[in-house]
Amino acid sequence: MAGVLRVHVRPSAFVLPAREKRSFAVVGHDPQRLTSTETERGFRCEAGALSIDLVLDGFSFLIADASGRTLARALSIDGDARSKYPTPSHHAAVEFESPAGDAYLGFGEKVGPLDKRGLRFSFWNTDVMPHHPDTDPLYVSIPFFIGLRDGVAWGCFLDETWRSDIDVAMTEPDRVRWLSHGPELDLYFFAGPTIADVVRRYVALTGRAPLPPLWALGVQQSRWGYETETEIRGVVESARNAGFPFDVVYLDIDHQDAYRVFTVDRARFPDVAGLARDCAATGVRLVPIIDPALKLEDDYGVYRRAKERDLLVRTDRGDTLVGAVWPKPAVFPDFTREETRTFWAEEQRAFLDHGFAGIWIDMNEPSCFSVEPGPGDLVPHGLELREERDDPKTLPMGAMHGALRHREVHNVYGLCMAQATFEGLQSTRPDARPFVLSRAGYAGIQRYAAVWTGDNSSYWSHLELSMAMMLGLGLSGVAFSGVDVPGFLGAPTPELAARWAQLASFQPLLRFHSAKGTPYKEPWRLPEPHRSIARAACELRYRLLPYLYTCFEEASRTGLPVVRPLAMIAPDDREALVACDQLLLGDALLVAPVVRPGRTDRSVYLPRGQWLQWSSLRETTTLHEGGRRTLVEAPLDTVPVFLRAGEAVPLTEPALHTTSADWPSLTWHLHLAPEVRGALYEDAGDGHGSHRRTMLRGTYDGALRLVRTIEGHRASPREHDFLQLHGGPRPARVTGGRLLDDGRIALSGDELRVEW
Numbered sequence: 001m002a003g004v005l006r007v008h009v010r011p012s013a014f015v016l017p018a019r020e021k022r023s024f025a026v027v028g029h030d031p032q033r034l035t036s037t038e039t040e041r042g043f044r045c046e047a048g049a050l051s052i053d054l055v056l057d058g059f060s061f062l063i064a065d066a067s068g069r070t071l072a073r074a075l076s077i078d079g080d081a082r083s084k085y086p087t088p089s090h091h092a093a094v095e096f097e098s099p100a101g102d103a104y105l106g107f108g109e110k111v112g113p114l115d116k117r118g119l120r121f122s123f124w125n126t127d128v129m130p131h132h133p134d135t136d137p138l139y140v141s142i143p144f145f146i147g148l149r150d151g152v153a154w155g156c157f158l159d160e161t162w163r164s165d166i167d168v169a170m171t172e173p174d175r176v177r178w179l180s181h182g183p184e185l186d187l188y189f190f191a192g193p194t195i196a197d198v199v200r201r202y203v204a205l206t207g208r209a210p211l212p213p214l215w216a217l218g219v220q221q222s223r224w225g226y227e228t229e230t231e232i233r234g235v236v237e238s239a240r241n242a243g244f245p246f247d248v249v250y251l252d253i254d255h256q257d258a259y260r261v262f263t264v265d266r267a268r269f270p271d272v273a274g275l276a277r278d279c280a281a282t283g284v285r286l287v288p289i290i291d292p293a294l295k296l297e298d299d300y301g302v303y304r305r306a307k308e309r310d311l312l313v314r315t316d317r318g319d320t321l322v323g324a325v326w327p328k329p330a331v332f333p334d335f336t337r338e339e340t341r342t343f344w345a346e347e348q349r350a351f352l353d354h355g356f357a358g359i360w361i362d363m364n365e366p367s368c369f370s371v372e373p374g375p376g377d378l379v380p381h382g383l384e385l386r387e388e389r390d391d392p393k394t395l396p397m398g399a400m401h402g403a404l405r406h407r408e409v410h411n412v413y414g415l416c417m418a419q420a421t422f423e424g425l426q427s428t429r430p431d432a433r434p435f436v437l438s439r440a441g442y443a444g445i446q447r448y449a450a451v452w453t454g455d456n457s458s459y460w461s462h463l464e465l466s467m468a469m470m471l472g473l474g475l476s477g478v479a480f481s482g483v484d485v486p487g488f489l490g491a492p493t494p495e496l497a498a499r500w501a502q503l504a505s506f507q508p509l510l511r512f513h514s515a516k517g518t519p520y521k522e523p524w525r526l527p528e529p530h531r532s533i534a535r536a537a538c539e540l541r542y543r544l545l546p547y548l549y550t551c552f553e554e555a556s557r558t559g560l561p562v563v564r565p566l567a568m569i570a571p572d573d574r575e576a577l578v579a580c581d582q583l584l585l586g587d588a589l590l591v592a593p594v595v596r597p598g599r600t601d602r603s604v605y606l607p608r609g610q611w612l613q614w615s616s617l618r619e620t621t622t623l624h625e626g627g628r629r630t631l632v633e634a635p636l637d638t639v640p641v642f643l644r645a646g647e648a649v650p651l652t653e654p655a656l657h658t659t660s661a662d663w664p665s666l667t668w669h670l671h672l673a674p675e676v677r678g679a680l681y682e683d684a685g686d687g688h689g690s691h692r693r694t695m696l697r698g699t700y701d702g703a704l705r706l707v708r709t710i711e712g713h714r715a716s717p718r719e720h721d722f723l724q725l726h727g728g729p730r731p732a733r734v735t736g737g738r739l740l741d742d743g744r745i746a747l748s749g750d751e752l753r754v755e756w
């Protein structure tokens with residue numbers, strides 16, 4: 001692929017016999033022809049936009065772009081191997097030069113600020129409850145980062161599923177050292193020069209996210225501890241009575257019969273299909289949780305069939321591995337094998353008949369609370385169990401997934417489960433778009449699932465941190481991400497809950513979720529004025545859907561994230577780089593929520609250019625010149641938002657739930673500037689039918705000239721779109737539209753001219 005260069009090395013002296021690499025992440029690599037020439041100390045190879053200079057004595061290399069600019073200099077590559085029972089242990093490491101001032105973004109689901117320089121991380125999927133603002137590793141591992149030097153971006157992906165540890169200029173301030181616990185280093189380098197170029201290339205390599213069904217972008221309600229069907233009906237009814245819009249209610253493990261996945265406890269949920277039907281009648285979908293672990297019980301069909309078909313993870317001695325999660329004892333399907341994924345899809349098919357709309361998959365790091373020693377399981381296996389349980393919350397490292405050890409495939413267990421779930425939904429309902437929400441993942445997870453950041457808490461610090469986490473995920477290919485609102489554990493103050501709902505309305509996935517044993521956190525239970533503030537945030541979400549859906553469609557086509565760091569539009573601006581308590585939604589909106597208690601103002605950094613204050617998407621007010629910090633008013637009912645100069649954002653009216661993306665009413669909000677643009681994607685909101693993409697392009701130099709182009713065959717459901725101009729006085733003359741009393745323009749043709 002142009003602008004992508006792969007460097008695959010086996011630096012340890014003693015390695016396992018060479019076998020063909022099976023990448024779980026890469027789906028789109030089409031190797032380019034390399035031209036190679038000899039140099040004084042090695043070779044120079046060129047491929048498209050990138051070249052690599054290899055120095056063979058000591059092995060180092062330099063990656064440069066087409067203009068000859070050095071992007072990355074690997075100072076060394078080293079490795080070692082030790083023989084160890086039951087398999088040898090390996091290390092392979094690469095060290096990059098890291099001049100002061102270089103920044104490092106991405107890394108998937110990580111804590112800390114956006115620029116990870118000065119930090120150290122491991123890639124090892126881990127179930128952590130509770131996690132804290134400095135916990136690492138978490139549930140998802142995406143060994144990918146974007147380097148930024150003087151505003152020029154490059155990328156590096158280490159396609160190794162083994163645990164790896166990266167020291168981002170922490171121990172040695174001028175070195176990035178990345179150590180994999182496997183025998184090889186399969187590295188991909190990506191050319192920029194922009195952050196967007198790197199992300200696009202990384203996503204082209206690891207796969208694009210499909211466009212989710214529109215309903216999955218609505219408000220979602222969940223709680224661990226909705227124990228009966230009656231309780232779920234009560235949730236739907238209270239939300240509707242309180243006028244809260246929402247689209248989805250989740251069923252957590254409470255619906256299962258004794259924690260047996262794909263079953264329903266008939267005593268507490270006597271008629272799930274009826275529940276699903278009644279929910280659907282009020283525009284609400286049901287999404288149940290599925291965990292990977294199967295209860296070991298002979299009268300449990302899913303377990304029996306998995307065992308008979310030999311689809312379970314084994315110990316290194318060949319017995320079925322027995323552990324414990326919610327079900328005890330429990331066994332683990334080996335999702336790395338295709339036949340297991342097919343089996344899973346079959347089991348899921350019957351379960352979906354209840355009328356479920358999507359699947360939430362959890363505990364798929366995989367989480368395993370304890371492991372049972374098998375009969376006669378003492379030495380050497382007993383020794384191995386103890387030694388290898390260095391992560392006591394997952395499977396033993398020596399456990400076998402077919403011919404592969406757990407230590408090698410641990411990080412892709414969740415990805416493979418997500419694949420099974422997604423493909424199962426796809427084959428069961430080919431006409432619907434699958435919705436899968438996953439806790440664990442590896443590079444490429446975006447192909448199958450949205451990701452939420454696991455068991456956060458109702459802390460102000462978690463509210464703030466959630467932005468950098470979603471931004472890191474977005475830069476690592478996962479555009480569809482979210483965090484539990486208003487924190488899974490703990491008890492939020494009403495103020496925190498209201499502020500969290502305000503940020504959440506701009507989050508790609510908006511799910512209210514909370515843990516058993518914590519106070520109920522449904523937003524409609526809040527006291528006033530917080531309840532009305534949370535409701536206004538949910539309503540804003542539904543107004544925003546045309547724009548949000550358009551951002552999602554762009555993400556599915558190009559890989560660009562839905563929420564973006566300021567650095568994407570201001571890569572050489574240090575202030576923009578550190579401002580990660582605010583974010584961009586698409587290119588047009590900058591959102592700076594209040595993330596501190598008691599504050600009624602907010603200091604915002606606006607990148608260069610002009611920004612029109614549009615708090616809570618109500619009235620537009622002050623015009624701000626960017627390139628500096630500004631203090632803006634943010635009383636409790638207000639979330640500061642800014643509309644970028646030249647951008648047009650399409651909004652609709654609030655609704656109680658989504659129906660289709662054929663918006664009955666649509667107003668473009670345009671911030672006048674010399675060049676203007678906007679986009680809108682519309683389709684049925686689900687399925688794979690026709691679409692309609694509207695593009696606005698124009699200029700403004702005292703008069704506005706706007707051209708609307710439409711692509712796709714879907715007819716518009718509206719007679720007119722409306723245009724609201726911001727940042728100028730009331731127009732005097734309009735051609736190609738009609739000026740209304742409220743100041744909006746009803747567009748009648750594809751060309752508009754406005755004069756003042």
Ligand code: GLC
Nearest residue numbers: 129224252253289362454455
């Ligand atoms: C895990 C999940 C959480 C879920 C709970 C019970 O902690 O992260 O979201 O509610 O398990 O299933």
